[in-house]
Amino acid sequence: GHYVAFVSGSDLYTCAVHRGATPSRATWDGNGREITNGLSDFVAAEEMERSEGFWWRPDSKAILFAQVDCSGVQDVCIAPPYGDARSEETYKYPFAGKENVCTKLGIFDLQSSKTVWTLNVTSQRGYLARAGWLNDTDAWAIVQSRDQTKVELLRIRQDGTCSVLLTETILPYINLNNLFTPLTRQWGENDAPKSKDGFGSFIWGSEVDGCCHLYLFTANGKQISQLTRGTGNIEEIVGVDETSNVLYATGNLEQHPADKHAYRISLSASPVSGEGLNWNSITS
Numbered sequence: 337g338h339y340v341a342f343v344s345g346s347d348l349y350t351c352a353v354h355r356g357a358t359p360s361r362a363t364w365d366g367n368g369r370e371i372t373n374g375l376s377d378f379v380a381a382e383e384m385e386r387s388e389g390f391w392w393r394p395d396s397k398a399i400l401f402a403q404v405d406c407s408g409v410q411d412v413c414i415a416p417p418y419g420d421a422r423s424e425e426t427y428k429y430p431f432a433g434k435e436n437v438c439t440k441l442g443i444f445d446l447q448s449s450k451t452v453w454t455l456n457v458t459s460q461r462g463y464l465a466r467a468g469w470l471n472d473t474d475a476w477a478i479v480q481s482r483d484q485t486k487v488e489l490l491r492i493r494q495d496g497t498c499s500v501l502l503t504e505t506i507l508p509y510i511n512l513n514n515l516f517t518p519l520t521r522q523w524g525e526n527d528a529p530k531s532k533d534g535f536g537s538f539i540w541g542s543e544v545d546g547c548c549h550l551y552l553f554t555a556n557g558k559q560i561s562q563l564t565r566g567t568g569n570i571e572e573i574v575g576v577d578e579t580s581n582v583l584y585a586t587g588n589l590e591q592h593p594a595d596k597h598a599y600r601i602s603l604s605a606s607p608v609s610g611e612g613l614n615w616n617s618i619t620s
Contacts, residue, residue, distance in 0.1 A: 337396055339446065341374070348374035348390060348401055350446060362399065362444045362451070369428070370407040377404045377437045377464075379430055384465050384480075384512055395472045399444045400492075402464060408435040439464040441477060443494065454496040455479075462486075470518045471534030476501075478516065484509040489516065489540070489557070501557035506544060513548060515541025515570065521578050523552055523603055524560040528581075531555065539563070539583065541570060550585065552603060563601050566590055566609040574598070 341350045342359075346366025351359040363373040375389040390401035412429040430436040436459040442451045457464045457479055465487065466478040475492040487510055489502040504510070521528040522536035530536060537560070540551045548569035552560040564570055566589030574584040581603045588595050589609050601608045 337392075339396055341390060341392065341399055343372075343374040343389065346372040346375070348399070348444070350399070350444075360449070362401070362449075363403070363442075365403075370405065372404045372406075373442075374401045375404065376402070377406070377439060378428070379436060379463060380465070384463065385514075386464075386466060388467075391468050391475070393469050393472060393475075397446055397472075398494075399446070400467060400469065400475045401442055401444060402467070403440045403442060405438040405440070408459060409437055410434050435459050436463070436482070441467065441475075441492065443475065443492075443496070452494070452496045454492050455490060455498050465512050466514070466516065473533065474535065476516070476518070478512075480510065480512065486510070487512075501538075501555075502540065502553065504542060504544065506542075511543060511548070513541045515539065515548075515550065515573055517573050517576060517583075519576065519578060522555070524554050524558075528578075528604070539573065539576075541573075543569075548587070549607075550583075550601065562607050563603070564589060564599070564609065565607045568592070570599075571596075578603070 339350050339352055346368045348362040349359045350362055351357050365371050366373045376387050380386040390399050392399055406428040409428040409430050411426050413424045413426050415424050438459055439457045441455045442453050444451045455477055462479055462481040465480045468476055470476050473494045477490050479488045485507055486505045488500055490498045491501050492498050517539040518535055519537045520534055521530050535555050537555055538553050540553055541548055542551060550563040550570055552563055568588040568590050570585050570587035572586045576583040583601050585599050585601060588597055599608055
């Protein structure tokens with residue numbers, strides 16, 4: 337890569353990696369207490385395993401970043417375990433049932449130094465759970481409702497417009513995962529040709545049948561097939577080889593608590609269930 341990005345003083349910066357390069361400021365309104373740019377918020381980091389607050393586009397020409405507005409979140413005063421016992425520190429803490437942060441996504445273009453604002457996740461709507469890039473133009477985001485029973489997968493165009501690819505509701509709550517995987521080929525069509533824009537279909541992980549399994553969808557959000565079955569769960573997608581029509585994942589589809597298996601899963605055959613591969617067989 338030719339650039340790095342970092343956050344300083346609650347604002348996002350980019351900098352070329354060559355000697356003598358000067359950092360360039362992407363945002364100007366971060367103030368540390370109420371507005372941050374390029375950082376995760378408290379709930380996302382602590383409860384949703386999302387520590388990232390910005391994501392490079394694959395071609396390194398743009399950055400998707402989160403702007404977090406904490407102005408509506410309640411203050412809480414905590415006496416520090418050091419120093420003067422009479423001193424206290426004030427933090428923004430989203431108590432249950434009270435206001436949470438508002439998170440807005442922006443796309444910063446390095447060439448023009450301009451930001452296109454897009455998805456706005458208000459406190460009432462819920463949480464920005466995941467985000468990233470589909471290809472060299474479009475981004476994606478997963479939004480979870482405040483009661484954690486509903487998720488939306490959204491496609492974000494480079495002009496900032498959003499469309500919902502998938503909506504899922506599961507009671508009593510949805511366990512978030514990191515199984516969403518964009519694919520370049522258009523699975524579900526004859527010979528699965530490559531998409532012209534680099535986003536042809538996607539893999540989705542869901543507990544809709546009680547266990548976490550993998551499903552294959554078209555780029556428009558239409559389910560093509562269920563890739564795994566069983567009484568256990570898929571935990572992680574290790575890699576995808578679209579040339580060979582397979583993906584590799586880990587988990588335990590037979591619900592043996594002490595076991596963890598690696599699975600070689602076809603993108604075009606019957607669902608995989610049962611025992612997996614030995615670890616040594618996929619290390620290369």
